[in-house]
Amino acid sequence: MGRISLPFATEPPHRYRVHQMSQEQQSSEEAPSARVLIALLLPLFASLMSISSVMVALPAIEEGLGATSSDLQWVLSGYALAFGVGLVPAGRAGDLWGRRRFFLIGTAVFAATSLAAAFSPTPLVLNAMRVAAGLGAAMLVPQIIGMIQRLFTGQARGRAYGLMSTVIGVAVAIGPLLGGGLIDAAPADTGWRLVFLLNVPVTAVALIAAFLWLPKFQDRDAAKAESAGTFRSLLRLDPLGAGLLSVGIVCIMLPVIQFTNLLGAAIGAAGLALLFLWFWWEKRLGERDPDAPMVNLKLFTLPSYTWNSAVIIIYFAGMPGIWAVVAIYIQQGLGLGALTAGLVMLPSAAMVILLASQVGRRVERVGPQMLILGSVAAFVSMLVLAGAALLQSTEWASIGWVALALGVNGLSQALIIPSAQTLSMQDVPESMAGAAGGVAQSAQRVVTAIGLAVVTAVYFMVLPGGDHQTAMLVAALVIAGIMLTAVAAAVGAARRAAAERRIGSGAAFTADG
Structure with missing residues (x-):
């Protein structure tokens, strides 16, 4: 089968293509410096650290504010819900009206609401600030992907996504240690x-750095678009599509967060129906005008985007749950402290810090192979963790086996995230980068919430009839099964990439011959 021709991707196939730009834009984008990445990744670090550090703060919040268990659940879930809902509309808005502008606004909102959360007098105020902080994070994260896509090409883009993966790993690992x-x-x-x-x-440092160092040309381009009028400009955001998608995501995530009963099942089913309605609306709108929908569904006919996004989404469906059950296993099962639980997770962060940027440099040459290797490593890490649980009742018992499993997991993260992120965006037009990144990030947030609920539910379902070792064993094997699906998706992505290379080589041979 030949390569699908898309109305928004008419350039000849080429890995890490450089899109045509005006002479002014080209001169503005030559050799983006490390300062740009510092400005982009600092607020990403803070937004992710806010998730992991707050986990260890929940008992102190309960004591300090007199919060109920429902209040505590919303401290985490309200942030995650707002984050997931806001990503796609914010990505589209950045594409239309200036990514730098929305990055600055999102960073400022996140900073202000974090400050307000610190001085919250009641659980209600705290949770309101957490929801607002999630919306701020949702505004800034898609702009990071969009600006990396615009400002970096070739190996530089791979390195940028590698550093992004490093920041993710460090933020998740260091949050519990700093918070504790x-x-x-x-x-x-x-x-x-x-x-x-x-x-x-x-x-605050990120805001200053972004204001000084991020290129301003996109905001100037957006200002030209706004001259068409406010109402027409707002219609370009596709408000109906944004509403359908946002409410659909809320309905899907609410049963995971709050309503684990028949009412929750009904709400979840309504959410799926709204997503199907959103899909129909975007398709209908796109048939009339490819630039009108919030997300042009032709995006999903790009094999590189669909296959590689599938790998990372499946990965996030399983792996985040491991951090929750390992923390429970170490503290409640083994009777060790929270600091020990944090230290056991450090090998994972160390692998990401050491390898992610190196992986980013090599994505252009061997990205599909690293994606397969990373998926296999994720599967193996869960088998090692299951083995650690089995050994706990023997003379070979050691917490070191858990640390080893998480170290292998860190290897998988270092291989998968920068590879899948770079490969999924390689054929996406720059004008759609923010929306494309928002779609992938939203899917990751939704499956993370669902996967986290499923894995922890499995752990606690097994616990009454057994012990923590058995619960850890079963939870690890469930995640291992999910990771086998990721391996299959990675193999599919690699085969598709190889087929496209053969098609491209054949076309080049014909042209030359």
Whole structure:
């Protein structure tokens, strides 16, 4: 089968193509410096650290504010819900009206709401600020992907996504250590507030860096588009499509967060129906005008986007759950402290720090192969973790086996995230980069929430009839099964990439011959 021809991708197939730009834009984008990446990745670090650090702060919040278990659930889930809902509309808005502008607004919102959360007098105020912080994070994250796609090409783009993966790994790993240290060192009612305050200086520096260092040409381009009029400009955001998608995502995530009963099942079914309606609406709108829908569904006919996004989405469906059940297993099953649980997770972060940027440099040459290797490593890491649970009742028992499993998991993360991110965006037109990144990120947030609920539910379902070792064993095997699906998707992506290379080589041979 030949390569699908798309109305928004008429250039000849070429890996890491450089899109045609005006002479002014080209001169503005030559050799983007490390300062640009610093400005882009600092708020990403803060937004992800906010998730992992708050996990260890929940008992202190409960004591300091008199929060109920439902309040505590919404401290985490409200942020995740707002984050997932806002990603696609924010990505589209950045594509239309200037990514730098929305990046600055999102970073400022995240900083202000983190500050307000630190001084919250009641659980209600705290959760309202967490929802607002999630919306701020949703505004800035798609712009990072869009600007990397615009400003970097070739190996530089791979390195940028590699550094992005490094930041993700470090933020997730260092959050519990910093949060736990602050809570242990400060008075009972102060420690959890310091966890939220930690975001403020990071995002303040990021705001200054972004204002000084991020190129301004996209905001100038957006200003030209706005001259068409406010109403017409708002219609370009596709408000009906944005509403259908947002409400659909909320309905799908609510049963995972709050309503684990028949009502939740009905709400989830309504969410799926709304997503099908959104799909129909976007398709209908795109047939009339390819630039009108929030997400041009032709995007999903790009094999590189669809296959590689599938790999990383499947990965996120399983792996985030491991951090929750390992923390429970170490503290409740083995009777060790929270600091020990954080230290056991460090090998994973170390592998990401050491390897992710190196992987990014090699994506252009061997990206599909690294994606397969990473998926296999993810599967193996879960088998090692299951083995660690089996060995716990023998003379070979050691927490070191858990650390080894998480180290292999870090290897899989270092291989998968920069490879899949770079390969999925390689054929996406720059004008759609923000929306494309928002779609992938939203899918990752939704499956992360669902996967986390499923894995922890499996753990606690097994626990009453067995023990923590058996629960850990079963949870690890469930995730291993999910990772086998990721391996199959990675093999499919590699085969498709090889077929496209053969087609491209044949076309080049014909042209030359």
